[in-house]
Structure formats: structure tokens, C-alpha cells
Amino acid sequence: MSVYAAYSHIANNLGAPPFLPLNRDRVGDVPLVNLTGGVPAADILPYESYSQAVGRVLGNPATAFSSVSYVSPFGIQELREQVAHWRGVPVENVLVTNGAMNGIFLAAQTLIDPGDTVLVESPTFPFALNIFRRAGARLESIALHAGGIDLDELEQRLREGRRYKLFYTIPDFQNPAGTLTSAEHKSRLLALADRYGFAVIADNPYRELWFDHEPDGFPDDYRHAERYSPLYEIGTFSKTLGPGWRVGWTIASSDVVQRMSVIRACVDGNSTALGQYAISCLLQEPYWFDRLLEAERALYRGRAQALVSALRTGFGDAVAFDEPRGGFFLWLGLPQGIRIDDPHVQDALARQNVLVTRGDSFAPEQPGRDPAHRDYADHVRIGFSALPERDLREGADRLAAALIGLA
Ligand SMILES: Cc1ncc(COP(=O)(O)O)c(C=O)c1O
Structure with a gap:
């Protein structure tokens, strides 16, 4: 053979x-x-704080067993609530993931059928491309400029009849190009996504690490959506607390979160429990993060x-x-x-x-x-x-x- x-x-x-x-x-x-x-x-x-947090989780009878057991596919409730509060969204809109890559993977599995076209920025983060290829997508690119892609060009392509299942973007401090998108850009992109029926995977691992100004957010009405929203916001603690924790999150409409959690049941079951408990313990300390x-x-x-x-x-x-x-x-x-x-x-x-x-x-x-x-x-x-x-x-x-x- x-x-x-x-x-x-x-x-x-x-x-x-x-x-x-x-x-x-x-x-x-x-x-x-x-x-x-x-x-x-x-x-x-802060390794010392990490060590204390892990010690507290394992030393506490209320969390010791859970932290080495199976936990909810949505994420442990404490951490879900903390992320929801921090990012300003309802808790049902938060799925805890094994880092950003896992969020992109689960979103891709939720959205893509073989043959679907995925639009990506050029240049972009190549590991995400392999996730889309693995799901059977065809890739199409659109050039990135200082303030993001040219939305007129995107609209033109859509008007000409091109259709995308999703657009993968790294909105802030893009990898590799470092570009940043404004509130107007984010809001117009989502309006196009709504009108032409494609999803937006906004992979944003560097958003918290601004030098002078916090990047603009996506409009709240797409983030608090009870109805379907095209927006999938992917976040991670990898760049702020370290990638070895493998803890991140996705913010999406509750129906999407539900579907991603079903898909993860046949991938990894749940995010690493000890990491979730330890990070939750760290975030409880006022102003620590x-x-x-x-x-x-x-x-x-x-x-x-x-x-x-x-x-x-x-x-x-x-x-x-x-x-x-x-x-x-x-x-x-x-x-x-x-x-x-x-x-x-x-x-x-x-x-x-x-x-x-x-x-x-x-x-x-x-x-x-x-x-x-x-x-x-x-x-x-x-x-x-x-x-x-x-x-x-x-x-x-x-x-x-x-x-x-x-x-
Ligand atoms: C744009 C982008 N997405 C995702 C990741 C992976 O993040 P994580 O380690 O949380 O899976 C990286 C890491 O380099 C990245 O630059």
C-alpha cells in the first residue's frame, strides 16, 4: 500500500x-x-502569583477535584462570568476556549462546509489559513492597508456577486502588519456582513497590549445579540499571561456559543480545567490583571x-x-x-x-x-x-x- x-x-x-x-x-x-x-x-x-493561584485551587476542597476533572464545555462559570464582565457582554455570549487557535478552529467548524470561500487579509496569520483549509474552504484574499482592508473594494466584490462564508480578520495590532481598525471601520464591516450574509471572525490576541490608546471596540448591538450576529470575537490570555495556559475565549451570539460547544464535544471536550481555575483565581484579586x-x-x-x-x-x-x-x-x-x-x-x-x-x-x-x-x-x-x-x-x-x- x-x-x-x-x-x-x-x-x-x-x-x-x-x-x-x-x-x-x-x-x-x-x-x-x-x-x-x-x-x-x-x-x-508573575510566576509567584501563578504558583500561589495553582496552590490555592488545589488546596481548596471546593475546587481541587474539579480542577483536574471534566468541566463544562462552555468554560467554568466563574471564568465565563469574569470574561463577560471584563469584555462587557452577557455571560451566555462567552465560550472559554483552549487559546485563540481553538476558538478559530471551533468557529471554522461551526461555519464552513467544503467548498465555501473564506476571505482573508493579505498578509495574515498563516496558522489560521490551515484551519480554514482543513475545513475544506477555498481562500480568497484582500489587501490590507494602514486602517484595515479597503471596505469599498470589499463592497464592490460583494456587489459583483462574490460571496463569502466568512471574513477572517485580525482587527487590532495585526499579525504581521501591526495595523489597527477604527470604530467606523468595524461598524461598516459588520453592516456589510449583515447585508451580504457572511460571518466575521475577529481574532484579536494583541488588543489589550496597546501603547497609547485602547483600540476601538465592535458595536455593542452586534456583541450583545440575542438574535444571530455575524460577529465571532476571539480572545486569548496567551499574550498577556502566557500561551502555555491555553486559555482563551470566544464572544459570539448565544446560539453560536451553543453550537461551538457541541462541536467541541468531539474535539477537546472542555478547556483545561486547572488553567481556568487558576486564571479565575488570579482575576479575582482586585486590579491584579x-x-x-x-x-x-x-x-x-x-x-x-x-x-x-x-x-x-x-x-x-x-x-x-x-x-x-x-x-x-x-x-x-x-x-x-x-x-x-x-x-x-x-x-x-x-x-x-x-x-x-x-x-x-x-x-x-x-x-x-x-x-x-x-x-x-x-x-x-x-x-x-x-x-x-x-x-x-x-x-x-x-x-x-x-x-x-x-x-
Ligand atoms: C493572530 C493570532 N491568532 C492566534 C494566535 C494563537 O493564539 P493562542 O496561543 O491563544 O492559540 C496567535 C499567536 O501567535 C496570533 O498571532
Whole structure:
């Protein structure tokens, strides 16, 4: 029997992990500067509080057994209520998930039939694309601009008769491009979704990590909906408390929450109970989370600024980028003529022992319909959250040393 025959169509066709590799070799004694990370800073996470919370949960007879047992597929009631209160929605609209990926997966399973078309931003987060492919969707892309996609263009496509099952968007501090959408944009997008009958999966893992201004929200009448609402808001504690907790949430209309919970019964049953109880215990402490978020915002703001000024010093105006306004990433347009899929460019980066995420990792496939489609090989994504300012400056210097003069 052919080895291919042993596996499902999906297992044979889904393809390699979407982040394209760069040479990871260490050069001599120069330590690697790894600018690929999309994780919180190791030195900001409050391990002592985590340890106390886990101890309290396991030491309390009222929660000890439940925290290692099966729990409600909707999430434990305490955490559901806390998330509902924090995000300003009724508790029936909240489903606790195993991080954002699980929320996207359950939403995709709830919405997509094989052959449906999913519209995605270009560039976008590639792991979500594989979730949609796995559900049998066809992908179509629409170019992302500074304030989100061009809604006139979307409306034009809809008027021409194109139909989408859902639009996947990362509304605030987009991964990789860092873009932010306004209240007007969010509200017009949902009006289009209502009129033309597509869902909006708004995956927003970085929304709490703003530097100066909290991002605008989606209109309340789509968030408090008793009737069906096209909006699926995906959130997570991965970027604020750490991805290892695997705890996130989806806010959607109660009927959607109900259906997602039924689907999860054949996927993972429920979200990790100990993690939910521990996070709920942490959130009970007045202002604990607010104070942590403030410290994180200040730390990441400083790191982003250090990176921006080092890039300006190293490259002058040879590179193009928007200054991050929150989140974890800076999306760097490389000097004219330099492409990250060029082996000479990869060699030069390897010689400097600096690692970045290739821009072409974030390109949705070319569906042959989008004249603005780009492959983003002229970009790289720099993650600034995980490294101290000194390493970010060193990384920017090495990038400049590798790339200036190469074109
Ligand atoms: C846009 C986006 N969605 C989802 C995720 C995954 O989040 P989680 O770890 O909560 O599953 C990430 C993490 O990098 C992300 O950038």
C-alpha cells in the first residue's frame, strides 16, 4: 500500500508548518539574536502569583477535584462570568476556549462546509489559513492597508456577486502588519456582513497590549445579540499571561456559543480545567490583571521604541515601516531590491546570526483574483516582545550590517 493511501486527504495535503525556515546555524561564538518570537517577555510574567493561584485551587476542597476533572464545555462559570464582565457582554455570549487557535478552529467548524470561500487579509496569520483549509474552504484574499482592508473594494466584490462564508480578520495590532481598525471601520464591516450574509471572525490576541490608546471596540448591538450576529470575537490570555495556559475565549451570539460547544464535544471536550481555575483565581484579586497589563504595555512600548530607533539609525530611510502602536510585531519593508527568498540574503543574515520571520510566510495563496496580491518576500516580521532592548538594538544593527549594500 502506498504510504499516501494510509492517510487522509488532509494529512497528505495540508503542507509543512507555515513559517518558512531561515538558516539557524550559529556562527562561531556569536550568540543568535532571535527576532522571530511572538511570545510575552519571560521576565514580566508573575510566576509567584501563578504558583500561589495553582496552590490555592488545589488546596481548596471546593475546587481541587474539579480542577483536574471534566468541566463544562462552555468554560467554568466563574471564568465565563469574569470574561463577560471584563469584555462587557452577557455571560451566555462567552465560550472559554483552549487559546485563540481553538476558538478559530471551533468557529471554522461551526461555519464552513467544503467548498465555501473564506476571505482573508493579505498578509495574515498563516496558522489560521490551515484551519480554514482543513475545513475544506477555498481562500480568497484582500489587501490590507494602514486602517484595515479597503471596505469599498470589499463592497464592490460583494456587489459583483462574490460571496463569502466568512471574513477572517485580525482587527487590532495585526499579525504581521501591526495595523489597527477604527470604530467606523468595524461598524461598516459588520453592516456589510449583515447585508451580504457572511460571518466575521475577529481574532484579536494583541488588543489589550496597546501603547497609547485602547483600540476601538465592535458595536455593542452586534456583541450583545440575542438574535444571530455575524460577529465571532476571539480572545486569548496567551499574550498577556502566557500561551502555555491555553486559555482563551470566544464572544459570539448565544446560539453560536451553543453550537461551538457541541462541536467541541468531539474535539477537546472542555478547556483545561486547572488553567481556568487558576486564571479565575488570579482575576479575582482586585486590579491584579490591570496592573499587570499596564506593566506589560510599558515594557513593550519601550522595546518597540528601542527597535524603531535602532532600525532608523542602522538603515536610515532605506527601509519602510509603520511604528508599532501595540502588539508584538514590527513589519519591516526591506531595502529596495532585497528579497528574503534570495539565498544571498539568507546567507548574509546567517553570517550575522540574526533570525527574523520571512514576510512570505504570511502571504495567503494567490487565488488568481486579487490584482493587489503580493508575496511579501520584500518584508520580514520582527518580534520585539521577547527580547531586552539591548538585544533588539543588536539585532537591528546586525540586520543593517547584513542587508545594507546587498541590493
Ligand atoms: C493572530 C493570532 N491568532 C492566534 C494566535 C494563537 O493564539 P493562542 O496561543 O491563544 O492559540 C496567535 C499567536 O501567535 C496570533 O498571532
